[in-house]
Amino acid sequence: MKMDFLEPYLLEDFKQVISDNEDFLILEYGNNNGKNKLNCVYSARDWIQVVVNSIPSIDLKHKNQDVLSLNMVQFIGAIDLLVESVQQIHRVLNNDKNYPLLKDNTTFRKSISDDDYFSHIRAAFGTHPVNLVSKNGIKSKKRYFASWSSSSGNGIFSVHLYSNDPNEKDEELTIDCKELISYCQKRYEHLTGLINIITKQATQFKSEQSKILITKKETPLEQLYILRAENKKRFGDDGYKCEIEELIELYGAPKKFNFPNVIINNYLDQIRPCIDEIFENLQSMCIVDLMIYPSPRYNYKPNLSKHSYYIQKIYEHIIRSDYWHQRDMIPSFIEVLKENDILPDFVTIDLDKRDLRLILNAILYNEGAKIANV
Template sequence: MNPYILANGLLEKFKQAVSDHDDFLINTYSNYNGKNLWSLICSAKDWLSVSVNGLPYIDLTHSHDDVRSLNVLQLITTYDIVLQSIEQLHRVFEMEYPLKKDDSVFNAAVTDDAYFAQIRACFGAHPVDLRSADGTKSTDKFFASWSSDICNIGGNGDYSVYLYSNNPDLVQPIRFSMSFAKIHEYTIKRYSLLSNVISVIGKKHGIFIEEQRRQEIGCSSNVVEHLENLLQENSSRIGDGEGYHYEIHTLIGLFTAPQDFPEHERQEVAKYLKSLHLLIDEIHEAFQTMSVGEEDLAHMHLLHSRPRRFKEVSYDLHKVFEYLHNSSYPLSMVDYHLKRLSSEGVLPPFVSLGTDKLDLQLLLLASLAKKS
């Protein structure tokens, strides 16, 4: 097993932070100044996971010299993926990268970032097209020999290459060595910055919540207008298709149903529609306080009732709801399920395939709520 690994615990904290705040992150960064930075966050998270979890299995002691050389490149490249991910996350969240000028690890003539880039280039990223022998600017080009551990070619460090110049006056090759411990120290220093990213995600989410709480949500006396406004608030505060999107969309359908059925049924559903105002008020308050999803709404059962007394027709209920929410659902068996629900008293006897879908939904939910 490769001893030069990175702590998985920090990665897991980052992944948990992304999961805990995914609604906020998706809603904020899916289109941030015209760019989908949520995709970048997901990419960084995925490749950090690949790198951290894959590092222990890079074999630096393989018996074949060439394989060992490639595995060293794999280690360096894996570290580089971690570094790129950390730097990109700093850009996404508009954080200052604090190690830009740091040179404390390699103590070279250039910054540690520039020196690591030189190590990466010499040991396999582009060893036959080098612009420098030590990371500093040069007019000469250099070409690296095959890399090998120090027992084969001598010198300081764990692995070395010889750098040959295209300048005919530079006859002697330059030995360039690197230490596993040093590149590991360099990487850990940058990987640890992930804790700052985690903290910033939480802070930005907190700021967003406070900003939304300060923005008063309007309330219209027209229930449909109120619901349409709440649908917009759901989109801007939580995200399209998230939060209470389904419930609000369902409520709009219930209040705009044509109610093309007998007066007695209209009186019955009127009681149900009146009770739904309590749920609408709860949704409004949840958006205003930004407490969506923190706890179940007291009247949410009005849209999600499945009374136990109708358990013998639970399959029929499932199929009718599937018919209501799927425009391409085959009609061949729907009539059978509607008759079953009518015979059990869930639906009135006049309901058929010809009944408007919004009316059917209203009658069905009103009946289920009444029987709960």
């Protein structure tokens, strides 16, 4: 009997659609009516992966009867885990429990749904075999007790059901693993439908947002405040959040220093197109790499790269909170950069971090560091 019956590519496609649309999913389901429903999707996705990768290792031909019986419990439990995971994802994405196979009974061909009958199989073959309320999947007032499961070969397993009614005869419950596999495959293949749901929802959201025009402002700082709010609405804590925050610090720096304006203004003029690009990309709901980034890349310039350790530590001081464990070392790092004419003499650790970032960025750009993404 072939145990690798769950095609891994389908799971990979599902994981990819989550990754491709994670900004939307976080925004839509990360806090949905006060509940983080996306965590349910993440959990279900991960457990589906466990099942897909592990079911082929379950040995349903083991020679030891006790081991075989427990392996059957594991096999049924794995299927149950996958089915519940698919159902949970469907519930989150559709805000209901009525997934398409809810009333399907084409696999086991019983008077009750396949899901209900599988629950009976699961109970009898190991979930709670010593406390059953049914012998056929339909709830009864009687109690039933199952034997261990045994195999007659070719994937056929059975248990004997004993009743607490002295007048009721024992009954054999048989299941063909081919039916269990078919039941599992049908629910696993519903991932295709879930992929389509995520794609459709994300596409619709992007279409709706792109039709909402972003307000245009004249000054860079005013525009950046608008973009920060729009980025939050459209992409939550992702999108261009970091770039916008950096630009706000640069254009909002108090400039309480005596330094050649030409170097500062030239740098700010050069990164101005970054604001326009973010504007256009947010308007079209398209998050791609920017052509210009506000942080200069300096490692390829020999005169700057040899001081990259100290430059990086200064940036970490700017970005991180004051409790950073290396804060006491910052004055010495600043002195090294001053001694090598990278920072001006007036710079100290007490300088406003926004001004320090602006000065360092402007000087690095003036010394040949790149801001263009080429």
